[in-house]
Amino acid sequence: MLPDTPALSKLLEGLYEAAADPALWDLTLEKIAAHCHATSAALLMHNRSSELHSVARNWQVDPEGTRLYQKHYWSHDIWAQRGATVARREWVGTSEQLCSFDEFSRSEYYNDFLRSLDIAHAAFALLHRSGEGESVVGIYRGPNQGEFEESDLDLLRFLAPHIRRAFKLHQHIADLKSRSAGMAAALDMLDSGVVLIGADARIVMVNRAAEAILAKQDGLIATSAGLRAQIGRESDRLEILIRGAVGTSAGKCLSAGGSLNVSRRHGPALQLQISPVKDFPLGSNGAFYAIVFIADPAQNQCPAHEALRSFFGLTAAEARVAVLLGQGSSLREISQTLGVSGNTIKSQVASIHGKT
Numbered sequence: 001m002l003p004d005t006p007a008l009s010k011l012l013e014g015l016y017e018a019a020a021d022p023a024l025w026d027l028t029l030e031k032i033a034a035h036c037h038a039t040s041a042a043l044l045m046h047n048r049s050s051e052l053h054s055v056a057r058n059w060q061v062d063p064e065g066t067r068l069y070q071k072h073y074w075s076h077d078i079w080a081q082r083g084a085t086v087a088r089r090e091w092v093g094t095s096e097q098l099c100s101f102d103e104f105s106r107s108e109y110y111n112d113f114l115r116s117l118d119i120a121h122a123a124f125a126l127l128h129r130s131g132e133g134e135s136v137v138g139i140y141r142g143p144n145q146g147e148f149e150e151s152d153l154d155l156l157r158f159l160a161p162h163i164r165r166a167f168k169l170h171q172h173i174a175d176l177k178s179r180s181a182g183m184a185a186a187l188d189m190l191d192s193g194v195v196l197i198g199a200d201a202r203i204v205m206v207n208r209a210a211e212a213i214l215a216k217q218d219g220l221i222a223t224s225a226g227l228r229a230q231i232g233r234e235s236d237r238l239e240i241l242i243r244g245a246v247g248t249s250a251g252k253c254l255s256a257g258g259s260l261n262v263s264r265r266h267g268p269a270l271q272l273q274i275s276p277v278k279d280f281p282l283g284s285n286g287a288f289y290a291i292v293f294i295a296d297p298a299q300n301q302c303p304a305h306e307a308l309r310s311f312f313g314l315t316a317a318e319a320r321v322a323v324l325l326g327q328g329s330s331l332r333e334i335s336q337t338l339g340v341s342g343n344t345i346k347s348q349v350a351s352i353h354g355k356t
Contacts, residue, residue, distance in 0.1 A: 003035055003155070011035070015028055016162075018170065019165075019166040019169035019170040026057055032139060032155070033059060036123065038123070038148075039140060039141055040118075040119065042061050042138050043055070043136075043138075044080070046074070046080060047132050061117065065116075065117045073109060076107070078103075078109050079124070083098055083134070086098075089129050090126060090164075091124075092157050092160050094153070101120070119140040119141070119142065120141065123139050123148040124138045125159070125160040127167050187205070192294060193206070193292075193295075194206070194207045195227055195291070195294065197291065198287065198288055199287065199289050201226045201243050201246050202226045206222070213294055213296065219262045219263055219264035219269070220272075230263075238262070244276075246290045247276075250289060257275040259272065259273050260272045268297045270295070272293065272295075273293040274290060275290065315351075317348060331345050
């Protein structure tokens with residue numbers, strides 16, 4: 001039997017909040033379990049290709065039990081083994097539909113493991129299945145609480161599509177956060193300053209080198225409206241180049257960005273290269289539509305090969321050519337430096353122009 005509308009709304013609200021905040025999965029599992037008169041609940045992940053079997057989140061499951069499951073007892077999980085043979089991709093059912101309690105009660109999995117956790121009966125909702133494995137939400141009862149009945153499954157059946165969506169959102173958000181953290185770490189390894197620009201021409205992210213340059217507030221500054229130069233005409237030109245690059249990434253114009261020298265009170269002018277970049281998600285940081293490379297001649301910097309390959313999809317050979325072009329080498333000089341034919345260099349330059 002389904003709970004009343006306000007209670008269902010609270011459950012759904014909790015599910016989608018958990019998608020954004022993993023710490024809320026435990027509370028969400030608790031609420032689902034309580035409505036089904038279960039004594040514990042867990043979110044299980046099975047990756048058979050890597051033999052990674054884990055209890056991703058849980059409520060009222062002994063931490064030592066989750067450790068032992070991941071270390072050893074997953075290989076004896078008769079419920080997971082039978083569940084892997086269920087043909088339906090959106091299955092909701094009880095443990096007794098997978099294995100009779102008579103058979104289960106004689107298994108090593110129950111007697112050596114689940115009995116100590118006071119788990120004898122379960123109800124499952126299959127969240128995701130692929131060739132590598134599956135993800136399952138399970139709610140559990142002890143031997144004295146009895147089996148789950150069809151009325152208990154009504155709530156799981158109703159919630160299952162929402163749990164699947166929330167779980168996919170959770171995975172997507174986690175992936176974006178991971179990519180964002182990885183991108184930030186990669187950018188911080190570069191000697192050149194890098195500023196990522198969002199759809200509104202405002203700054204989305206800067207690496208450490210750019211942060212150090214901007215902290216000096218000499219020639220180039222970061223404002224709430226975006227990246228600006230301290231000299232008016234240079235700032236106007238910079239804004240035009242950035243907005244043109246952003247517009248190109250958004251499909252609104254055909255600007256290729258451009259180069260600009262930004263004067264400083266101390267030291268030679270900063271050399272900026274502004275380029276459009278296809279919409280690339282950065283998790284909680286949003287997305288960037290343009291990139292500004294900042295070279296400080298006093299530091300003898302040049303764009304890193306890996307940065308060019310990551311941002312523009314250049315091959316290793318194209319990245320080497322691009323760096324030499326940026327340093328002012330002619331095609332003939334590049335051909336001699338790299339020991340390849342002039343025709344090969346021309347072909348690579350054409351490819352570079354096409355990608356950038």
